[in-house]
Amino acid sequence: MSACGAEPGLISIDQALSLIQQRTQVLGVEIIDLNSALHRYLAENVYSNINLPMFSQSAVDGYAIHADDVIQADATFALIGEIRAGQSAEFELKHGQAVRIFTGAQIPNGTTTVARQEIVKTLENQTIQISETLKSHADIRDIGEEISVGQCLAEKGQQLTVGAIAALSMAGIQQIQVFQYPKVAVVITGDEVAETVEDFASGKIFDANAPLIQAWFKQRNQTVDIFHVADTEQAVKTLLADLSQNYQLILTTGGVSVGDYDFIRPVALDLGFEQIFWKVKQKPGKPMFFAELQKTDQTSCYLLGLPGNPAAVYVGMQIYTSTLLDAFQGQASSLQWFSAELSHDLKADARERFLRMSVQFDQAKLKVQSLAKQQSHMLSNLMQANCLVRIPAGDKIEAGQIVQGIFI
Structure with missing residues (x-):
């Protein structure tokens, strides 16, 4: 008899990951709101339709000034008005004039520099005085200095992080094209799952797998449908037959080994699923099962069968389900070692x-x-x-x- 983990037919971890990537069909694309796109992968390059800033603006609270080149300390200017953020600058500064301005406000035509308020003193008769030498073009954010019209903001295949969503939002992007998420059914097998404390009297246990998987998908901004099935061949067959027609991925826990009540693999094969691999030379999670059902509409349903022990499920989610979800979206595995x-x-x-x-x-x-x-x-x-x-x-x-x- 072979030692545990040494029996014939086991494939390596790297072989299993490679098979998932090679055999999984990439799903289509869809257009969604940017605020719903966290963790999604872009299906096209995103280009800017605007300059950012959209107009030249003040970088500080202070005074927009029209002067020649360097302003010497103690120079004075006539104060002719005020511009707040969100207001348009509908006049032009002339030499020797200044206007009160606030961070982000549009600077008026004729502005040569901005003096931050800390170096400005207000005198009588609407006059201000600069207390330090000030260079030309100080504290001005130029139009398009961060982003220009037509600039590529994000590339196809890029995963959208919180920061990426913020950057795209600032550039006025509201909708984007992304690769579709698969529709996922999670099947928890086993008659031993308890629903109440009283069930413990009959030898049952609480289910950790469904909450684990549901929370894992929620962390990725994706929902799944959870199903529980009894340990009978007919119950498993009826459920898998139905799910295979309505979901792109069936994720199961338990029932994939060689026990008397392990029906997932034989039932899946009987329903027409093609085995891609079964049993990986790893611990925990050796009896993992991956199969594909090719349907008449040329689409596929995949079944990833994880062992029932929760630690094996956790490893399977972090290593293999993650790789599979990326493959559905045309991406190499996002595992960052x-x-x-x-x-x-x-x-x-x-x-x-x-x-x-x-x-x-x-x-x-x-x-x-x-x-x-x-x-x-x-x-x-x-x-x-x-x-x-x-x-x-x-x-x-x-x-x-x-x-x-x-x-x-």
């Missing part, structure tokens, strides 16, 4: 492992520390974990060795 020094020894294992760890800077080095309670049915250490670290298979890993991880 960091390198860090392992602060302690780790025993050898036949499979690559994803361990929940704590990462922090120590004397200018990024270091990771493993946490207790790493078993696949345990989640409590996620209260302290801030990264998943990928530990190579084979030999013992020694303290000081460099390992790869992702922040969570």
Whole structure:
């Protein structure tokens, strides 16, 4: 008998990720409001239709002045009015004149410089005096100095962050074209899921997987539909047959191993799903299943079957579901691996492992520390974990060795 993790047919983590990227059809595009686009990927370049600033404006609260070149200290100017932000400057300054102006307000024609209010004294007879030498063109924001008409603001494939949305909003962009999110059904299998405390009397347990997955998608600004199904072949078959016609992704937890009540894989194959891979040489989450159903309308429904243990589900979401969602949107995986020094020894294992760890800077080095309670049915250490670290298979890993991880 083969050792656990060494049986034939297992593929590597990298092979599994590559197959997800290669086999997943890119979805179409849609136009949505910018304020709903957090985490979405752009399906086209975005160009500016305006200059930014749209007009030359004051960078400070102060006074717009018309003068020749450098203004010497103690120079005086006639104050002829005031311009607040949002008001248009409908007059022209002449030599020796000044106007009170506020940050962001349009500077009037004829302005050669702006004097910040801290260096200005107000005299009698609507006269101001500059207390310091002032260069020409001080504190003026020129039209188009940040963005000009026709400038590319964001490129196709770029993921929209909070900062990107703010920058596009300032440029007047209100709608954008993005790659579609898949419609996702989440199937929680198992008769053991408790709905009330009283259910514990019959040996049931509370479900962590549905809240975990729902919160994970919510963090990505996406909603999913949750379904629970009993551990019977007919119940699984009826549900998967229906979901496969209405969703682009079916994400399941449990029922993908070789137990007597593990019906996800055999039912999916019976319904016409083509197996892309089953079982990955990793820990936790070895019996992961990925399959595709090609439908008569030339579209596909994909099934990603994760093991039932919640730690395996968590790893599957962070590593594989993330990669799959990116592939739907025509993107390479968004997994951002960091390198860090392992602060302690780790025993050898036949499979690559994803361990929940704590990462922090120590004397200018990024270091990771493993946490207790790493078993696949345990989640409590996620209260302290801030990264998943990928530990190579084979030999013992020694303290000081460099390992790869992702922040969570």
